Amino acid sequence: xxxxxxxxxxxxxxxxxxxxxxxxxxxxxxIGGPAVTGxxxxxxSGKSTLVQLLNGILKPSDGQVLLDGKDIxxxxxxxxxxxxxxGLVMQYPEYQLFDETVRADIAFGPKNMxxxxxxxxxxxxxxxxxxxxxxTLLDHSPFDLSGGQKRRAALAxxxxxxxxxxxxxxxxxxxxxxxxxxxxTRIRDYQRASxxxxxxxxxxxxxxxxxxxxxxxxxxxxxxxxxxxASVFSQYETLLDAGLDVPQITYVxxxxxxxxxxxxxxxxxxxxxxxxxxxxxxxGAS
Amino acid sequence: MNLDITFGQYCEGDSVIHRMDPRAKIIAVLLYIxxxxxxxxxxxxGLLTAAAVxxxxxxxxxxxxxxxxxxPLMFILLxxxxxxxxxxxxxxxxxEWAFIHVYLEGVFNALLIxxxxxxxxxxxxxxxxxxxxxxxxxxxxxxxxxxxKRIHIPVHEFSMMMTIALRFIPTLxxxxxxxxxxxxxxxxxxxxxxxxxxARALIPILVPLFISAFRRADELATxxxxxxxxxxxxxxxxxxxxxxxxxxxxxxxxxxLGAGVVLLNRFGAYMLSW
Numbered sequence: 001x002x003x004x005x006x007x008x009x010x011x012x013x014x015x016x017x018x019x020x021x022x023x024x025x026x027x028x029x030x031i032g033g034p035a036v037t038g039x040x041x042x043x044x045s046g047k048s049t050l051v052q053l054l055n056g057i058l059k060p061s062d063g064q065v066l067l068d069g070k071d072i073x074x075x076x077x078x079x080x081x082x083x084x085x086x087g088l089v090m091q092y093p094e095y096q097l098f099d100e101t102v103r104a105d106i107a108f109g110p111k112n113m114x115x116x117x118x119x120x121x122x123x124x125x126x127x128x129x130x131x132x133x134x135x136t137l138l139d140h141s142p143f144d145l146s147g148g149q150k151r152r153a154a155l156a157x158x159x160x161x162x163x164x165x166x167x168x169x170x171x172x173x174x175x176x177x178x179x180x181x182x183x184x185t186r187i188r189d190y191q192r193a194s195x196x197x198x199x200x201x202x203x204x205x206x207x208x209x210x211x212x213x214x215x216x217x218x219x220x221x222x223x224x225x226x227x228x229x230a231s232v233f234s235q236y237e238t239l240l241d242a243g244l245d246v247p248q249i250t251y252v253x254x255x256x257x258x259x260x261x262x263x264x265x266x267x268x269x270x271x272x273x274x275x276x277x278x279x280x281x282x283x284g285a286s
Numbered sequence: 287m288n289l290d291i292t293f294g295q296y297c298e299g300d301s302v303i304h305r306m307d308p309r310a311k312i313i314a315v316l317l318y319i320x321x322x323x324x325x326x327x328x329x330x331x332g333l334l335t336a337a338a339v340x341x342x343x344x345x346x347x348x349x350x351x352x353x354x355x356x357x358p359l360m361f362i363l364l365x366x367x368x369x370x371x372x373x374x375x376x377x378x379x380x381x382e383w384a385f386i387h388v389y390l391e392g393v394f395n396a397l398l399i400x401x402x403x404x405x406x407x408x409x410x411x412x413x414x415x416x417x418x419x420x421x422x423x424x425x426x427x428x429x430x431x432x433x434x435k436r437i438h439i440p441v442h443e444f445s446m447m448m449t450i451a452l453r454f455i456p457t458l459x460x461x462x463x464x465x466x467x468x469x470x471x472x473x474x475x476x477x478x479x480x481x482x483x484x485a486r487a488l489i490p491i492l493v494p495l496f497i498s499a500f501r502r503a504d505e506l507a508t509x510x511x512x513x514x515x516x517x518x519x520x521x522x523x524x525x526x527x528x529x530x531x532x533x534x535x536x537x538x539x540x541x542x543l544g545a546g547v548v549l550l551n552r553f554g555a556y557m558l559s560w
């Protein structure tokens with residue numbers, strides 16, 4: 001599995017201008033190992049900036065971004081190769097659809113990689129299957145699709161490049177709960193099937209709890225918390241101070257603790273809470 | 287691609303110039319441009335340069351921002367300077383080689399023309415764009431042009447369109463950047479290949495950009511209709527413009543500056559030929 005390392009990375013927007021903003025402040029972080037890593041933070045915490053550094057859309061003002069131990073900016077002319085290896089799905093990716101058919105749009109990435117026509121076609125079908133896009137839709141105009149289908153088509157456009165690292169910035173934003181679940185489940189299934197590294201950015205604590213193995217919390221451009229879901233969500237005072245939230249069930253657990261039923265602070269899914277509670281109360285697990 | 291544009295941006299502040307009536311500023315800028323074109327001698331340009339410095343100091347805008355705004359002009363400046371040095375014929379020959387003749391007059395001309403361009407840009411941007419919000423500017427323009435309503439020119443509609451266009455420039459720039467980044471993430475390449483290949487590479491940016499611009503326009507129209515916008519007829523203003531003494535003084539000041547320039551034109555050792 002690929003590994004991304006950030007070494008003391010800072011990023012400043014509009015350096016030297018009247019409105020310069022320090023979006024990231026000396027971040028050091030290694031992402032590998034656990035399959036799905038979640039980035040979390042309040043609006044303006046720097047998470048979108050961070051993901052754009054991972055594939056060289058932005059260049060760090062200071063520090064290094066390493067992919068498998070190699071600085072991605074070592075050869076600036078070959079940054080395109082990095083972008084094929086680290087696929088980035090930006091926020092509201094459906095606004096980047098442009099081609100006449102969904103098929104041609106998904107093929108844009110693989111074509112830029114210089115693949116043969118047969119290979120491109122195979123990749124398009126494979127990517128469409130992963131995101132659950134019906135094959136009959138491939139010859140429609142992307143602008144005739146529904147919102148959820150557009151989102152999936154845009155996602156397929158990146159997955160078709162078979163990146164070693166798939167970075168998704170709020171992939172479920174603006175979708176209804178059903179659409180959310182479906183797209184996030186598909187992303188997790190894609191991770192399991194392809195063995196690639198997935199990085200997910202989200203505000204939603206419930207999504208983080210359900211789909212991520214590791215959670216990284218940013219606040220005002222700095223690293224606030226880093227660890228598995230249980231250890232991050234158990235520090236909910238810190239999260240609340242950072243303008244974030246914790247899953248509803250963590251509140252319930254905290255309230256129960258106040259009434260003398262302590263099932264632990266590291267409860268973040270309903271299933272887990274039910275299990276702990278039944279253990280505590282000595283009943284059967286149901 | 288570098289999309290940061292300082293020239294024409296509004297810089298917040300609370301100086302005398304910021305507080306001037308936008309109508310007065312528009313008139314003042316027009317007068318100022320005329321005055322700059324009147325100047326022909328070194329002495330006159332000296333006076334104008336001093337006036338520009340005073341203007342910058344009054345506005346409280348940091349010189350660094352103004353210098354940054356001049357950057358895109360470098361090419362035009364260089365071009366005019368070179369053109370003037372080599373093509374103006376005079377009497378004092380400075381340098382001669384093959385078909386190249388450089389006259390003292392050419393060098394003077396080049397200097398003064400370059401100064402004229404810089405002065406034009408600095409003083410108009412300090413008086414208008416750096417210190418006036420686009421909204422105030424179109425508001426002032428609408429009122430100055432309102433007599434044209436008599437001959438059925440839809441002044442309000444034009445100024446509304448201008449306001450909206452100005453308002454959406456930053457939005458469109460931001461949108462373009464986002465779309466470019468998204469396509470770059472899929473390996474789009476805008477900087478290599480033949481001219482035709484580069485033009486084709488713009489399609490993945492332009493199509494989404496146009497679609498979102500139309501969508502935005504549609505949404506804006508709906509939002510305006512929801513708030514019962516029907517055009518300028520019988521509409522009152524939230525900010526009624528008032529001319530103060532300082533506005534009149536500013537315009538008179540610029541007229542005096544013009545008189546000074548005309549006077550100083552008489553005492554020039556060298557006169558600009560155009």
